[in-house]
Amino acid sequence: MSVQPEQFHQLKEITAEEVATHNKQGDIWIIIDAVVYDLSKFANLHPGGLGVLLDGDVAGKDATTVFFSLHRQEVLLKPQYQRLIVGRVAGSTQSVSPPAIGAISTVPYGEPTWLTPQFKSPYYNDSHRKFQKVVRKFVEEEIKADAQACEESGKRASKEVLAAMARVNLNAMRLGPGKHLHGRSLFDGAFKGEEFDYFHELIITQELARTGARGYADGLNAGMVIGLPPVLNFGQEPLRSKVVEQVFKGEKVISLAISEAFAGSDVAGLRTTATKQGDGWVINGTKKWISGGVHSDYFTVGCRTEGGLTVFLVPRTENVTTKQIKTSYSTAAGTAYITFDNVYVPNENMLGPENGGLLVILSNFNHERWVMCCGSARSSRIIVEECLKWASQRRVFGKPLISQPVIRAKLASMIAKVEATQAWLEAVTFQMCNMNYKQQSKNLAGQIAFLKMQSTRFAGEIADDAVNIFGGRGLTKTGMGRLVEQFQRTQKFDAILGGAEEVLGDLGVRQAMRQMPKDVRL
Numbered sequence: 001m002s003v004q005p006e007q008f009h010q011l012k013e014i015t016a017e018e019v020a021t022h023n024k025q026g027d028i029w030i031i032i033d034a035v036v037y038d039l040s041k042f043a044n045l046h047p048g049g050l051g052v053l054l055d056g057d058v059a060g061k062d063a064t065t066v067f068f069s070l071h072r073q074e075v076l077l078k079p080q081y082q083r084l085i086v087g088r089v090a091g092s093t094q095s096v097s098p099p100a101i102g103a104i105s106t107v108p109y110g111e112p113t114w115l116t117p118q119f120k121s122p123y124y125n126d127s128h129r130k131f132q133k134v135v136r137k138f139v140e141e142e143i144k145a146d147a148q149a150c151e152e153s154g155k156r157a158s159k160e161v162l163a164a165m166a167r168v169n170l171n172a173m174r175l176g177p178g179k180h181l182h183g184r185s186l187f188d189g190a191f192k193g194e195e196f197d198y199f200h201e202l203i204i205t206q207e208l209a210r211t212g213a214r215g216y217a218d219g220l221n222a223g224m225v226i227g228l229p230p231v232l233n234f235g236q237e238p239l240r241s242k243v244v245e246q247v248f249k250g251e252k253v254i255s256l257a258i259s260e261a262f263a264g265s266d267v268a269g270l271r272t273t274a275t276k277q278g279d280g281w282v283i284n285g286t287k288k289w290i291s292g293g294v295h296s297d298y299f300t301v302g303c304r305t306e307g308g309l310t311v312f313l314v315p316r317t318e319n320v321t322t323k324q325i326k327t328s329y330s331t332a333a334g335t336a337y338i339t340f341d342n343v344y345v346p347n348e349n350m351l352g353p354e355n356g357g358l359l360v361i362l363s364n365f366n367h368e369r370w371v372m373c374c375g376s377a378r379s380s381r382i383i384v385e386e387c388l389k390w391a392s393q394r395r396v397f398g399k400p401l402i403s404q405p406v407i408r409a410k411l412a413s414m415i416a417k418v419e420a421t422q423a424w425l426e427a428v429t430f431q432m433c434n435m436n437y438k439q440q441s442k443n444l445a446g447q448i449a450f451l452k453m454q455s456t457r458f459a460g461e462i463a464d465d466a467v468n469i470f471g472g473r474g475l476t477k478t479g480m481g482r483l484v485e486q487f488q489r490t491q492k493f494d495a496i497l498g499g500a501e502e503v504l505g506d507l508g509v510r511q512a513m514r515q516m517p518k519d520v521r522l
């Protein structure tokens, strides 16, 4: 459907016979899904060329099938192409559904089972269901268009989006449930901070993933999700409250600066130093791959001190320089190389105890990894939906692509993977809701490590299958396969950030070994 139903009925009625008379260069009309377009002037600008529009089966004809085999539906919804509409075909109706704001996908496996009407779930209550509707609408109305535009332009999220997120308290919610939400009104009073749990947070992360803009997503305060908890949990008053509120209100941006060119997963090998000077510390060194770093006002920095590691909150000053790193996703992520050149911070900027930084750094890893699992699972599902649509509408050898058993076999494996990941993710989330922080650290570090390892391994396999299903379009940045192209190019970020698959798998097994009873034998 290229126009909304109300608009469709207001269009001038044109007979198919009249459309047929406009069939030559300089005078081309076509029909797409019962709507008549005048392409006379546009034809010379058409990205697919003039020649294809002059084809005997296209000019003056109903080109619905050929149009949908070559373009995404969203092309027709763009204002510049809506202006080409001159009427509707007398007596016909539109047959393609428009993507309505907030709608639930009707494509099988396009939504997790809990959002599919015929399924029940033990995990989601009325508050979660209401919350999902509100978040989806918010993301589609306030964020999606900005996400698409910035992913392409490489610019950071717009001020309007950041302000809207702060207004509904989304920044505070993205830190997960906790006291920081108590007394806060969420989404203009629709929810109370006290009712917020990990399933609400899962919903936020999964709805944000639906914007299909992986670099932008990391630039959209993802640095806050990992950089602010050390301030919230280990910061000293009054600095703690000041910084937390500034970030929640969208006035300041924060990121986590741990990894270095010298040390990634090997946190203990960091080389950035903090040296005591008077009532404070002087920081020197570099950090690499810092998501959102280019946009940040504050950095949560892991430093080597005399007796170990210490974490500091470092405000941006002239002694802090950030340089954009070009990675395989959009520069909208603001991925930075940071240099700290004799940066002085007072004692009160220390987060946690002196030489106790390892604990501060490790304390948020489980949450970070779980957030990444939520995103990876949802991005993988988008790809399954794209492939199901494509395989149904694409015709090869005179038949829909889906009639090829080899394509169905790929889809089977992809669907099984997204369903398995979401089911495990929800089971882990349920445990998180029923364990305190200490219990989570003890019992879930291994589970979450394995879950992340598996989610991203599956995402890689799904990306691989999706490209083979889409062919060249899966390698093309615009057009029908654009989401598949982006996914195959960017899914690895989830596999590397927050711990590489092999490191996590090893961590999970070592955690299990700690609980291995001494008295068991085969």
Ligand code: HEM
Pocket: 030, 032, 037, 039, 046, 047, 048, 049, 052, 053, 058, 063, 066, 067, 070, 071, 075, 076, 081, 084, 478, 479, 480
């Ligand atoms: C309202 C009518 C049409 C509009 C607004 C339109 C617009 C576009 C746009 C924006 C693209 C670039 C796609 C992208 O990379 O995102 C494109 C590509 C293309 N269009 Fe159209 N188009 C129209 C009708 C048609 C029709 C009727 C045909 C029939 C043959 C056609 C054939 C093509 C082809 C072959 C391409 C290249 C596709 C590719 O690279 O995969 N277009 N068109």
